[in-house]
Amino acid sequence: MGKKKGPKYNQIIEAAVKVIANHGYHQAQVSKIAKEAGVADGTIYLYFENKEDILTSLFEEKMGDFVRKIRDRMTPNLSIEEKFLLLITMHFEQLQADKHLAIVTQLELRQSNTELRQKINEILKDYLLLLEELLTEGKSSGYFQADLDNRLARQMVFGTLDEVVTNWVMKDCKYNLESSAKPVHKMLMRGFRA
Amino acid sequence: MGKKKGPKYNQIIEAAVKVIANHGYHQAQVSKIAKEAGVADGTIYLYFENKEDILTSLFEEKMGDFVRKIRDRMTPNLSIEEKFLLLITMHFEQLQADKHLAIVTQLELRQSNTELRQKINEILKDYLLLLEELLTEGKSSGYFQADLDNRLARQMVFGTLDEVVTNWVMKDCKYNLESSAKPVHKMLMRGFRA
Amino acid sequence: MGKKKGPKYNQIIEAAVKVIANHGYHQAQVSKIAKEAGVADGTIYLYFENKEDILTSLFEEKMGDFVRKIRDRMTPNLSIEEKFLLLITMHFEQLQADKHLAIVTQLELRQSNTELRQKINEILKDYLLLLEELLTEGKSSGYFQADLDNRLARQMVFGTLDEVVTNWVMKDCKYNLESSAKPVHKMLMRGFRA
Amino acid sequence: MGKKKGPKYNQIIEAAVKVIANHGYHQAQVSKIAKEAGVADGTIYLYFENKEDILTSLFEEKMGDFVRKIRDRMTPNLSIEEKFLLLITMHFEQLQADKHLAIVTQLELRQSNTELRQKINEILKDYLLLLEELLTEGKSSGYFQADLDNRLARQMVFGTLDEVVTNWVMKDCKYNLESSAKPVHKMLMRGFRA
DNA sequence: TATGAATGAGCATTCATTCAT
């Protein structure tokens, strides 16, 4: 069980995103996801351990892509401020490009029980790690204040981006999100700059 | 029904906080709350419309106190930076002083359905309003950058504080939260300062 | 307990009729009846054993009046056919005059549990007795067929009247009921006549 | 949901009849019906929308049979009086043959709320229609009085049969019901005859 | 007498998961 891969694996994950975005977390029954994916209820359990595993895997796959794309474009020649601008811009860009996914990650998946939320935090660690790398680089290059607390600074970046995106989703994604990247970047950089 | 008053009203709210903190949102059955409050199940419904009303009222009461206490101590003679330091310090202080409440507001109540979350957001508005007042004051006094976007700046403050507290709760509240107030304050003020 | 009499006794019964007629049997809570009667919930129990006792007493009082009025006007000088016409006419007349009561006795009170229905049948016995008296009189005077089965004939009369009234109530009492007395009387008399 | 078919559908209906007859309408919990039917509680909801749907379907199935059987044997060669005798006899016969069903339809199902009662009345319409057909036939053939009011005559027939059966059920079905068919038939026919 | 706050038993329905085919 739980032997990932096969075309149905992705079918089911995409179906889950669609169903959760359209019907909400608490109305996303396994049978509804199965129907949307075009498979039988039981088939779900050939690809996933249980319902929670669908959601964890969904987050894993999507968040993996999310961070990978950011890392890919974070070339060494960029300045630390350019790197942050890239990160913030891509963070907003990617979520704006897939509003279903934005709804799912910003609103719906947070209604999950504490256990699933712990797992989601595990998955997020890779992103937080990237943030800490950038912060450390900024400090050692003398660009950021030397006494910056990595944990707090990282929480400030993530907390801010997350809050901005969540508010945008709660306003039905009806204004442009990417255009907030520059002002947010400006405030954060001033906050860290030496 | 729902005639808020009497000692039992508060008893039930306190019991709800304790039960949710100890057993989690989804394990907080009405009967468990009633037992903890030392009343019969039916008595709950003499003071609250339904289960959701208990949670909304809980948030209303506690958040009302929370903001009121901050406003009370925000005397006009304070500088804008002192006001923000006061706000951040008291935000951390109050949640650190009631860890049960912190668990409930940061983790458990967020698992609620969309409807309850909407109500919680309504209640939060008063806090966000306070933040905007301070930001406006800072800008008009020339202390903050004149082109600061109120919405984004407010999201940065709230997002940061919320993320800091949530991380602290998820680490089982085992380190000191208040001591983060000064460094967080420093980063935010630098971000806004003209 | 259950010490009948006092002005509140009748107040409560009238309130019960009104509440049941307006809200239906299953929505006629004791507290609603108390409110309508202008007394406290607990006061009900100074005049009635329990909820069932209210309903039984209601039926007893109203049915008592009902039959008493019919008997009062059934003077010995009337022929058997005239007596039946009087009974049928008054049966329809009285229910038409108090539509609330008609709704309660024809529709709502029948939703009660089997136990209460047994008691109601007890109370009805007096009416059925009157019917049997008339039937016996009709047979011994040679006016009705001698081999008429008292039980069946009584069931035919009562079943017919009851069905006619119930249908009228279910059509919202919007046509004239009394005008059915003569044709119904005609059919029944032909059925019995020697 | 509610896909009527399969052997379990009938199993559940039969179980409902048995449980209601033995324990009464208000003590007929879904779990009790499920147990009696030998299925899990949840299985009920694969065959019925909700509890009310069980009862409606029960009445529909049983009443459908009831009327169908009568219509089947009502061959055109019969005289109008023979047709009525057939109807009355079969009405009594069928209920006497299934005393559980008689208890359920005469006593228990009448305790249901107004909504279900409306549905039951809908289902009964087919039977009342049959009665009106016979009455019309009797009048146009000159056998019944030309000025017979169809509605009142129908109410007399149905009210009488219903009252006779209900009394029999309330006396615990302990005397013979069918033997009442002839005398009842005689009284009714005299009532209508030209 | 009269009050009304407090009690607490009772139940329809959903849905993640299994397993025989």
Next chain:
DNA sequence: CATGAATGAATGCTCATTCAT
């Protein structure tokens, strides 16, 4: 691999009745 019928545990809320005042 795939199916989908069957399972059964779990819970918010109502309301007749009591009893301290």
